[in-house]
Amino acid sequence: MNPHPTASLTLCLQCGAPTSPGRNYCCSACEWLASDEWIKELPARGTPEKWRPYDDRQIWKNYDQSRSPESLKFHLHVAGLQCSSCVHLLEKLPEYDPAIREVRVRYGESDLFLEMNPVGRPGWVASLIEEMGYEPHFLLPSEDGAELQEEEDRGLLRRIAVAGACSGNIMLFTVPIYAGLAGSWKDLFNLIGLLLFLPILLYSAVPFYKGAWAALRTGRINVDLPLTVAMLGGFVASTWNFLRGSDFLYFDSTAGFLFLILVSRWFLRKSHRHWTKPEERLPWTQEIYQVRVSTNLIRGKILSQLKEDDVVQLSRQDVVPADGVLTSPHAVFSTALNSGEPFPRTFQQGQKILGGYQLLSDEAVMTLAKSPQESEMAKAWKMAQKEALYKGRRLSLFDQASQVLLGVVLTLGLLVLVAAPWLGLTWEDGFQRALALWIVACPCALAFGGPLAYAMALRKASKNGILIKSADVFDRLPQVKNIAFDKTGTLTEGRLRLVETHPSPLPPFWKSLILGLEKDSYHPVAHAFREAWPEHLNDTKSVEQVHEVMGSKVFGIFDHKLYSLQASPKESDALVIELRHDQKVLAEMEFEDILRPEAATLLQDLSPRYDLYLLSGDKPSRAARLGESLPLAAKNVFGGLSPSDKAAFIEAKSETLMIGDGANDGPAFAKAAVSIAMSGALEQSLRLADVYFIRSGLLSLKDLLQIGASVQKTVHRNLFFALGYNVIAGAFALAGFMNPLIAALLMPLSSALILLSTWEGSR
Amino acid sequence: MNVILLMIPVSLLLAGTFLFLFLRTLSSGQLDDLETPAHRILMDHERKDQK
Numbered sequence: 001m002n003p004h005p006t007a008s009l010t011l012c013l014q015c016g017a018p019t020s021p022g023r024n025y026c027c028s029a030c031e032w033l034a035s036d037e038w039i040k041e042l043p044a045r046g047t048p049e050k051w052r053p054y055d056d057r058q059i060w061k062n063y064d065q066s067r068s069p070e071s072l073k074f075h076l077h078v079a080g081l082q083c084s085s086c087v088h089l090l091e092k093l094p095e096y097d098p099a100i101r102e103v104r105v106r107y108g109e110s111d112l113f114l115e116m117n118p119v120g121r122p123g124w125v126a127s128l129i130e131e132m133g134y135e136p137h138f139l140l141p142s143e144d145g146a147e148l149q150e151e152e153d154r155g156l157l158r159r160i161a162v163a164g165a166c167s168g169n170i171m172l173f174t175v176p177i178y179a180g181l182a183g184s185w186k187d188l189f190n191l192i193g194l195l196l197f198l199p200i201l202l203y204s205a206v207p208f209y210k211g212a213w214a215a216l217r218t219g220r221i222n223v224d225l226p227l228t229v230a231m232l233g234g235f236v237a238s239t240w241n242f243l244r245g246s247d248f249l250y251f252d253s254t255a256g257f258l259f260l261i262l263v264s265r266w267f268l269r270k271s272h273r274h275w276t277k278p279e280e281r282l283p284w285t286q287e288i289y290q291v292r293v294s295t296n297l298i299r300g301k302i303l304s305q306l307k308e309d310d311v312v313q314l315s316r317q318d319v320v321p322a323d324g325v326l327t328s329p330h331a332v333f334s335t336a337l338n339s340g341e342p343f344p345r346t347f348q349q350g351q352k353i354l355g356g357y358q359l360l361s362d363e364a365v366m367t368l369a370k371s372p373q374e375s376e377m378a379k380a381w382k383m384a385q386k387e388a389l390y391k392g393r394r395l396s397l398f399d400q401a402s403q404v405l406l407g408v409v410l411t412l413g414l415l416v417l418v419a420a421p422w423l424g425l426t427w428e429d430g431f432q433r434a435l436a437l438w439i440v441a442c443p444c445a446l447a448f449g450g451p452l453a454y455a456m457a458l459r460k461a462s463k464n465g466i467l468i469k470s471a472d473v474f475d476r477l478p479q480v481k482n483i484a485f486d487k488t489g490t491l492t493e494g495r496l497r498l499v500e501t502h503p504s505p506l507p508p509f510w511k512s513l514i515l516g517l518e519k520d521s522y523h524p525v526a527h528a529f530r531e532a533w534p535e536h537l538n539d540t541k542s543v544e545q546v547h548e549v550m551g552s553k554v555f556g557i558f559d560h561k562l563y564s565l566q567a568s569p570k571e572s573d574a575l576v577i578e579l580r581h582d583q584k585v586l587a588e589m590e591f592e593d594i595l596r597p598e599a600a601t602l603l604q605d606l607s608p609r610y611d612l613y614l615l616s617g618d619k620p621s622r623a624a625r626l627g628e629s630l631p632l633a634a635k636n637v638f639g640g641l642s643p644s645d646k647a648a649f650i651e652a653k654s655e656t657l658m659i660g661d662g663a664n665d666g667p668a669f670a671k672a673a674v675s676i677a678m679s680g681a682l683e684q685s686l687r688l689a690d691v692y693f694i695r696s697g698l699l700s701l702k703d704l705l706q707i708g709a710s711v712q713k714t715v716h717r718n719l720f721f722a723l724g725y726n727v728i729a730g731a732f733a734l735a736g737f738m739n740p741l742i743a744a745l746l747m748p749l750s751s752a753l754i755l756l757s758t759w760e761g762s763r
Numbered sequence: 764m765n766v767i768l769l770m771i772p773v774s775l776l777l778a779g780t781f782l783f784l785f786l787r788t789l790s791s792g793q794l795d796d797l798e799t800p801a802h803r804i805l806m807d808h809e810r811k812d813q814k
Binding site: 083084087104105107108150153154158161165169172185192 | 803
């Protein structure tokens, strides 16, 4: 069961971690470390504009967590950590700047703790981190939660430590008794066992009591309930038997299973700690906005400080923080995030604009009508998050099985107790047998067999660059019958590439001229030109009076002649751009969104087992053309779908796995049995989807399906063992054959079997 | 059998000591992050200009 399809993966030349196809290094840190020219000196420059606000005390004081004037402490989330080189490079930062006291990276959580002198400039440090190839992100103390989580983690570890120490020693004192110790020594050893059990009963097991109590109050059954019953039952029965000199003591086995359950909970907790509560942050917004305080005073404010009636000054590429009204004459916005509409729209003064629009023209001024948290987008996002979270809280197969088992065991025990005289037993005998059943047949193997298998699978997945929100994804994966792919950014790489020119090759002069025209443009076509002709970037012609009509054309004057770039009016499936001079077409350039290299093979592999669909928001003709180049049935290819069309499609087909990217697949994600967000997507799709691929490319899908299949096998095997054990042990107990020796053998044996099976299944 | 009267407290003391030590490492924060130290130890790149 090797989830690494090594044949199609390349490995980083520096550290050996898998890289995305076609790349030599896994991250820029490795590239730097390998190339010998990694930062010898810090760049002698100021803070770039993007990060400059963070150098301002008014801003950074919001993020400072030190609460003391001697030093500044910041907690950053740093996306893009790949390997040891990243940790190494980032933690070396203090060697370069005396103002940085310490950098501590926490690899597993992608967190970075930065401590600086009070004179330091946090914005500048963040810009350095960004230059190294990561995406730094300052966390506000309120949204941090790290300290709280740390305290909870430590608390659970303390309980595990106490449980481990005590149960281990109980074991040591019980073995001589099984070996035949008798008389007063036996009583002494049993007494020590009882005393050692008390810390577990009164301290380690407390979370289970709380969980069980909470469940009882809300009228539900959860796994904590049987555990509490087993704990208390085991203690009461054993103590009673000890006092009356009977042999039926369960201190060792009860303590041991509690320890194992705590350990498996710990693993589970470690694997999906990030996803337990909805996030307040609105990930599409930026954090700092320029707010006009008075006629000629503009100050930076962080998002949470913005409120109704604030006058916000936006510059190009800024994202509108909240719903409001445009107060400058006119401006061009991309509304892609809100509506999925790919083309820019022009807005006039006084028109309503929504939070989430991105400014494409140079500048705009707006007055907020709502606070960021109350904007339409924010509300929709919170709803979707809640829905996604709710979906993640379904009972797993294991929880259901334990509930049924618990019900059966409790009822059977009660029956034996009540019906003892009719079964020809004394009351005491009946009570003894019921107790034996309750303790020996408690669903302990169930209680940790499932969580442990899931936790191991989650760990394995995250090692392979797959983040999974909650373990019940593994319950839903086997039911998947259909897989729906988004087109742009999922099957394709999501950016335009120049594929053909006419004439071919283009004269160098025209290339330089085109690059000159597109010099300041943010349009995807402009990026594609720059990518296609890197050798001409240094000799771009200085075109004058360049004017970009957003979304339709660019024109400018060079050498007294007017040149323009615009989309070809000819009907075509591909995007064709023409270079014109005086209405005469000089050159045609064709662009395409390139298919991912691994897409065709992957779909070929999947097609025997799943029905594959392509759902695209793009033109139907383009979707169809892409579909033809893939092993997809033409009737399964759909173009021109809006986000809600996609959602409706997914809802109509049950058991569908949706794999997409970007915000507009959010509604479809909510309806899918399993939803996967590809890398490069906004953080919010990760909040909405069940699974997130860190590595770019589709190969992770194959890994995920493999891991899913293997965990399913392990879980079924564990379930089989656990049920088998319980039936046999339960029968023994009811029949009255349960003597301490058999109980002592059976309980650890069943646990060992489950551990072994889980370990084998997750190698 | 009298030696057991000595062994029992000794064994319990030993167990208690280890538990105490573990709880100390826990509250000093050594166990808060188990992953990064493993990465830290792998690299010994020196700054090129510091010889």
